[in-house]
Amino acid sequence: MGLLILILGLILFFGVHTLTIQRKLRAQVIAATGEGGYKIGYTLASFAGLALIIWGFANYRATGWIDVWSPPVTLKHITVALMLPAVILVVASYIRGRIYTTLKHPMLAGIKLWAAAHLLANGDLGSIILFGSFLAWAVYDRISLKTRSDAGAPPIPVGGPGNDLIAVAVGLVVYLALAFAFHPVVIGVPVVGA
Numbered sequence: 001m002g003l004l005i006l007i008l009g010l011i012l013f014f015g016v017h018t019l020t021i022q023r024k025l026r027a028q029v030i031a032a033t034g035e036g037g038y039k040i041g042y043t044l045a046s047f048a049g050l051a052l053i054i055w056g057f058a059n060y061r062a063t064g065w066i067d068v069w070s071p072p073v074t075l076k077h078i079t080v081a082l083m084l085p086a087v088i089l090v091v092a093s094y095i096r097g098r099i100y101t102t103l104k105h106p107m108l109a110g111i112k113l114w115a116a117a118h119l120l121a122n123g124d125l126g127s128i129i130l131f132g133s134f135l136a137w138a139v140y141d142r143i144s145l146k147t148r149s150d151a152g153a154p155p156i157p158v159g160g161p162g163n164d165l166i167a168v169a170v171g172l173v174v175y176l177a178l179a180f181a182f183h184p185v186v187i188g189v190p191v192v193g194a
Helices: 002-021 023-063 075-093 098-103 106-120 125-145 161-187
Strands: none
Touching: 002 023, 002 125, 023 125, 075 098, 075 106, 075 161, 098 106, 098 161, 106 125
């Protein structure tokens, strides 16, 4: 049951996020519901999808774990190391500097790195579905950016190397919080010693 809920959540979450990629369809939805209606619907559907993903994955982990392969411990250590740049890339998409101008879409690069790293460390079916879906979506979204007429995101001023230093510092703090507070408490898996 957990896998089904997880998959339904992924479909809802990525279905809504794929709507933003389909610019003509998005414009039609905005025309029909108004900008505010679109944003409210988008937010509610995204949160509902995310809630289903979390609930489904937790239920799957508690009741229906299915091993596909057993990753060596070395890959888990590599995952821990890859998470720091993944978090910094996501932060750099908001605190824009040279990282942003070099990569153009550090959020998607960070999501791809996060998902790929977790695929290395997790060999169960639920994790493969979860992280594989995020990786596939991020690749698809990055490719779609090449054909869009606009970037789709509100303009955020781009700073210089100082912003990169801030992004790295904030990314490090977020990484440590995720590794030592969020992951062991919420996910139930310690990062260090895992």
